[in-house]
Amino acid sequence: MEFTEGGVTAAQGFTAAGIYCGIRKNKSKSDLAMIYSSVPCTVSAVYTQNLVKGAPILVTRKNIADGKAQAVICNSGNANTCNADGEEKAQRMCEIAAKELGIAPQDVVVASTGVIGQVLPIEPIETAAPALVKALSPTGSEAAAKAIMTTDTEVKNMAVKLTIGGKTVKIGGIAKGSGMIHPNMATMLCFLTTDAAISTCALNAALKEAVHVSFNMVSIDGDTSTNDMTSILASGLAGNEEITGDGEDYRLFVKGLTVLCTALARKVAKDGEGATKLLVCRVTGGRSEKDARLVAKSVICSSLFKAAMFGADANWGRVLCAIGYADADVDVGTVDVAFESKAGRIEVCKNGAGIDFDEEEAKKILTQDEINVDVALNGGEFKASAFGCDLTYDYVKINGDYRT
Template structure:
């Protein structure tokens, strides 16, 4: 397996584009409408936010994916179409408009929106933007799509891998967006995944639902679970491998490739948190079970106190133990060790759940890097997990204080 370029267009038979249609602002340099289209009908699956308040596009997409098939994904940024007048009607009309222009059935369109909650979304921008959007579709258009789904993101986020099944070269590509309102609970902000591997809709759903437990669900920027979180995946089978219809070696290979993509994007999402200056990774090992390791690692990177300490380059390891201690998991807190690391080295700060003598100056130097690792050993099992977050800075408040301005 190896990483390749191309994003959502890396797999065979996928075209993509992004244009400005006027939803976000009058700045024509800000793309706000994205489209991904497959040459062939795809097996498709998705996971969604667990927030009780959900964007209208989620209801429409759920209905469209009941048959496990999709042809395209359309997404706008700048308006979440959540708690908005006629939200479902707008989402459905967007699918109808998209289908008309690409020659598909509206029921085969996945629709998503991201942006401000509670504002009316009109059809006029879609009607204006769809013709140039379809005209711009390209087998090299992955980056345009990644840019068009951005909101407060400072960089677009793409990844793709190449792997082999049955002697056939297969690819998985993806784009993601997210910078604030990030605390995934079943899905993530928005992520669109494409593959030319042949795999049934049922196995695609199984692979995606399991994968996010150790990728997108293990990130947090600010503890807020969005109303529009969606991860959608489409598989058109154009690589020519035997269809994966059950568990086995081929399915395991597919899942490994999928995780290579989603883990990279999870880290990119966490690193681009609103106002962030540092990516924080917490690795927990020695846990009694996998779920405990997941819960504890995410509790650490979600702690506002710990995030603030990392911004200040302060090795305040007590905040690590505090975050472990209030997590909803069954484990012993009697024999925990903690190390903090970066490209500048590793320093042990805690052993047997107590202070381990160390140099504060050395620790501060290690924490001055842009990527920081926190290593936790519970010393009570063999399971491990990782989670990713970012520091909490003054700019986070500034960005969200005038988000609608």
């Protein structure tokens, strides 16, 4: 297995595009994306658990109930959430895309991202649709990735390839997400494609497995968005024997999908609003997987800890504090903590108590842009990792005038 070029167009059968249509005021930023498969695909998706859901999620759920889809259309700049005409507009987006592509509206996955509670203007999308379809290209993944960005500063566009049943299978993805990120299903928006032949049931299971350890372990600010969605389309054009259930081929596919989703999740975490550092909490020795996950995410979500990391302050007490309120089965008297980066590694806590360490050395380690916080619970065999970022002045600035 290895990373490869192409993003969502790496897999056979897929083209993509991204253009400016006029939803955003800033004409320098594209705001309408499309992904298209030359053949009908098996599809799966997971959605936000927020009770307030964007209209596109409600429409997509209906559209893919039969396990089939062939295209994705997504706008940025407007979330189409909490609007009286939201579902009507989301459905209209499907109809517009379908008409230009020559497919059925129910075979379209629709998504939106941006400001909540503002009416989505449909006219710019309708006017731009012919140009969007004309722009579809086997090298269009990066353009699509840019078109779904909101406060993101980095494009999230990746792919992996692996061998399944003697055939080369590719899995690609684009994602957006920088703020309002604390998912309970997927994350922000992520669109995945693959040319693997896989049944709907197996694809559903694989996506949930991959999301469980990747996107569901990301937190930027503790806010679960209304529009979170991760979807995957499988064209089957790789020619492998169809994966229909658990087995060697299924496990290989899940591994590849998990590697890709984890890489995208790390990119999302590192690109958190105002962030300067990626934080990864790696927990070992949990008494259960649940305990390890609870601890890892509790540390990543701690505002005090995140602020300390921004200041390169080795305040390990904030790590212990977060472990203490994680509601996990932990003996705090057995916990060890260490900080690690490309500048080195330093132990700061042993058996739940502080130990002597060089503060200057610790500061040097914590000034790097990627920091691992290693927590050894020493109570069992389970482990988990969570992904987040530091809390900076700029996070408040960005969200203080987000609409203006």
